[in-house]
Amino acid sequence: MAAIFSGAPPQSGPGYSFTQTPKAVPSGERQHGFYPYTDNGGSTLGISGADFTILAGDTRSTSGYNINTRYAPKLFKIGGEGPDNKGARIVLSVVGFAADGDALKERLDTIVKMYKYQHGKPMSVTACAQRLSHILYNKRFFPYYVHAILGGLDEEGKGALYSYDPVGSYEREQCRAAGAASSLIMPFLDNQVNFKNMYMPGSGTGHELKAKEAGPLPQDHVEDLVRDAFTSAVERHIEVGDGLQMMIINREGIHETYTALKRD
Amino acid sequence: MNHLPQAWGRPRDDVYGAYDNSHFQSAGPNQHTQSPIVTGTSVVAAKFKGGVVIAADNLASYGSLARFTDVKRLRKFNDNVVVGFGGDVSDMQYLDRLLNSLDIRENYSSVDDPLNAKNLHTYLAKVMYKRRSDFNPLWNHLLIAGLDGEAKPFLASADLLGTTFSSPTLATGFGAHLAQPILRRTIPDEDSVQNVSQDDAVKLVKECMKVLFYRDARSMDKYSIAIITKEGVDLVDGVKLENQSWAFAEQIRGYGTQTV
Numbered sequence: 399m400a401a402i403f404s405g406a407p408p409q410s411g412p413g414y415s416f417t418q419t420p421k422a423v424p425s426g427e428r429q430h431g432f433y434p435y436t437d438n439g440g441s442t443l444g445i446s447g448a449d450f451t452i453l454a455g456d457t458r459s460t461s462g463y464n465i466n467t468r469y470a471p472k473l474f475k476i477g478g479e480g481p482d483n484k485g486a487r488i489v490l491s492v493v494g495f496a497a498d499g500d501a502l503k504e505r506l507d508t509i510v511k512m513y514k515y516q517h518g519k520p521m522s523v524t525a526c527a528q529r530l531s532h533i534l535y536n537k538r539f540f541p542y543y544v545h546a547i548l549g550g551l552d553e554e555g556k557g558a559l560y561s562y563d564p565v566g567s568y569e570r571e572q573c574r575a576a577g578a579a580s581s582l583i584m585p586f587l588d589n590q591v592n593f594k595n596m597y598m599p600g601s602g603t604g605h606e607l608k609a610k611e612a613g614p615l616p617q618d619h620v621e622d623l624v625r626d627a628f629t630s631a632v633e634r635h636i637e638v639g640d641g642l643q644m645m646i647i648n649r650e651g652i653h654e655t656y657t658a659l660k661r662d
Numbered sequence: 663m664n665h666l667p668q669a670w671g672r673p674r675d676d677v678y679g680a681y682d683n684s685h686f687q688s689a690g691p692n693q694h695t696q697s698p699i700v701t702g703t704s705v706v707a708a709k710f711k712g713g714v715v716i717a718a719d720n721l722a723s724y725g726s727l728a729r730f731t732d733v734k735r736l737r738k739f740n741d742n743v744v745v746g747f748g749g750d751v752s753d754m755q756y757l758d759r760l761l762n763s764l765d766i767r768e769n770y771s772s773v774d775d776p777l778n779a780k781n782l783h784t785y786l787a788k789v790m791y792k793r794r795s796d797f798n799p800l801w802n803h804l805l806i807a808g809l810d811g812e813a814k815p816f817l818a819s820a821d822l823l824g825t826t827f828s829s830p831t832l833a834t835g836f837g838a839h840l841a842q843p844i845l846r847r848t849i850p851d852e853d854s855v856q857n858v859s860q861d862d863a864v865k866l867v868k869e870c871m872k873v874l875f876y877r878d879a880r881s882m883d884k885y886s887i888a889i890i891t892k893e894g895v896d897l898v899d900g901v902k903l904e905n906q907s908w909a910f911a912e913q914i915r916g917y918g919t920q921t922v
Contacts, residue, residue, distance in 0.1 A: 421767070467829035468851065495825075496826070514749065
C-alpha cells in the first residue's frame with residue numbers, strides 16, 4: 399500500500415494553493431460518532447401482595463417525540479414451556495433501551511428454561527432474581543441500559559418482587575416504579591402502599607401521632623392503584639400512554655390483562 | 663510526466679500539491695462506520711386485509727447531492743417477504759449479500775417451510791443488534807413486510823441499534839414524521855386493518871410517497887412498490903409519482919425574492 403504513495407514528494411512539500419494542507423494525522427484518538435443506546439420511554443411498575451404479585455407497564459414505544467408503535471409489550475413471561483411460556487410463574491418487566499431489554503429477556507428466559515431441563519424442577523424466583531443480577535453485573539462495563547423488575551411467588555407462596563438497576567444491584571421490595579414516569583409514580587406508591595406520611599386519625603398530636611402501619615393490600619385494591627398510577631402518569635408524561643398491560647401472578651398462574659390508555 | 667508509474671494519472675504534485683494522506687490511518691484503534699455516506703431516505707409500509715404494501719424511492723443521496731437515481735431499496739427475499747432499506751446504501755448492499763447467502767443455505771437445507779417474514783425479522787434484528795454491540799453498526803433502518811407463520815400480514819422494523827417494533831403502519835426516516843400520521847389516520851390500530859382493502863392501502867401509500875416527495879428534499883419522484891399477499895410478491899420498480907399538484911407552490915410566501 400505504502401509503495402503506491404511513495405512516488406509523491408514528502409508532506410513538507412508544496413501545499414494546496416488555495417488552502418493550507420494538513421500535514422499530519424490529527425493527534426489523539428478520534429471520537430466515536432456512534433452512540434449505542436437510545437431511550438424508548440415508557441414506564442413499568444410492580445406491587446407485591448400477600449399471595450400475589452402484579453406487574454404493569456404501558457405499551458407505548460417512543461424515539462424522541464415520535465411514537466414507534468402503540469403496542470410494544472414491556473412485560474415478559476419467563477420460563478414455562480415453549481415460545482409462549484406456557485405454565486410460567488415468573489414475570490420480567492424491562493424499561494429503558496428496548497433492544498437491550500429484549501436481549502436481556504431472551505437470555506434470562508433461556509437460562510430459566512435450561513434450569514428446568516437440567517434439574518427437573520422450575521427455578522425459584524429467589525434463584526432467578528439472583529441470576530438476573532449476575533447477568534446484569536457481567537455486562538457492567540457495557541451495561542444493558544434497562545431498569546428491570548422481576549415478579550413471582552416465593553417458596554412460601556408470598557408475593558415476591560425484585561427491582562434492579564442497569565448494573566445488577568437488586569433488592570426485594572413491596573413496590574417499585576421504573577422508567578420515564580417513575581418519578582411521578584413512585585411517590586404515589588410510597589404513600590398508598592407503604593403508607594408514608596400517613597397517620598392514624600385521632601391518635602394524638604406531635605410525638606403522640608402514630609404512623610399508619612403498612613401491610614399487604616388486597617388484590618382488587620392494588621389493581622385500582624396500578625390503574626390510577628398509570629392514568630395519572632399519562633396525563634403528565636408524554637412518553638407514557640396507549641395501553642396498559644398487567645400481569646397478575648398468583649397460585650393459579652399468570653393472568654394477563656390489557657386496558658386502553660389515552661393515545662394523545 | 664515522470665518515470666514513476668505509481669504517479670502516472672495522479673494529479674501533478676507541482677500543480678496541486680502533495681496528496682494529503684492525513685485521512686489514512688497511521689495509528690490508533692480500528693475505525694468503524696461513524697456516519698452513513700451514501701443514503702436512502704424513507705421507507706413506507708402499511709398492512710391491509712390479507713397482506714402488506716411497502717414502498718421506497720429510488721434515490722441514493724451523497725449528502726445533499728442526488729448521487730444515484732436508480733437504486734432499488736426494496737428487496738424480495740422469497741414469496742413471503744420483502745425487506746425495505748433506509749440509511750446507508752453500502753450497508754444495504756452488504757445485507758443484500760447476507761440475505762442472498764441465507765436464501766441459498768435455506769434452499770439447500772432439508773426444511774420444507776420457507777422462512778417467513780417473522781423469521782427474517784428476528785434474524786435481521788439479531789444481526790443489527792450484534793453489530794451495534796460490536797460498535798460496528800450497519801447504518802440502516804429496515805422494514806420487514808410480508809406474511810408470518812400463520813399467513814397473516816406481518817410488518818416490523820429493525821434499526822442500527824437493534825431496536826425492534828411492530829405496528830400496522832410503519833415509516834422510517836423522514837416518513838416517520840410525514841407519512842406515519844397520514845397512514846395512522848386510516849389505520850389507527852390492528853383492528854382497523856381488516857377494514858382496509860388492498861387498493862385502499864396502495865392508494866394510501868402512494869399518497870404518502872407524494873407528500874414525501876413534496877417535503878423531503880432527499881427524495882425523488884420515482885419509487886419501488888411491493889405488495890405481499892398469499893398470492894406472492896408483486897414488486898414493481900421505477901414507478902413514477904402521479905397526479906402531482908404544485909399549485910400550492912405559488913401561494914408560498916417568504917422564500918426567494920418576491921416582495922410579499
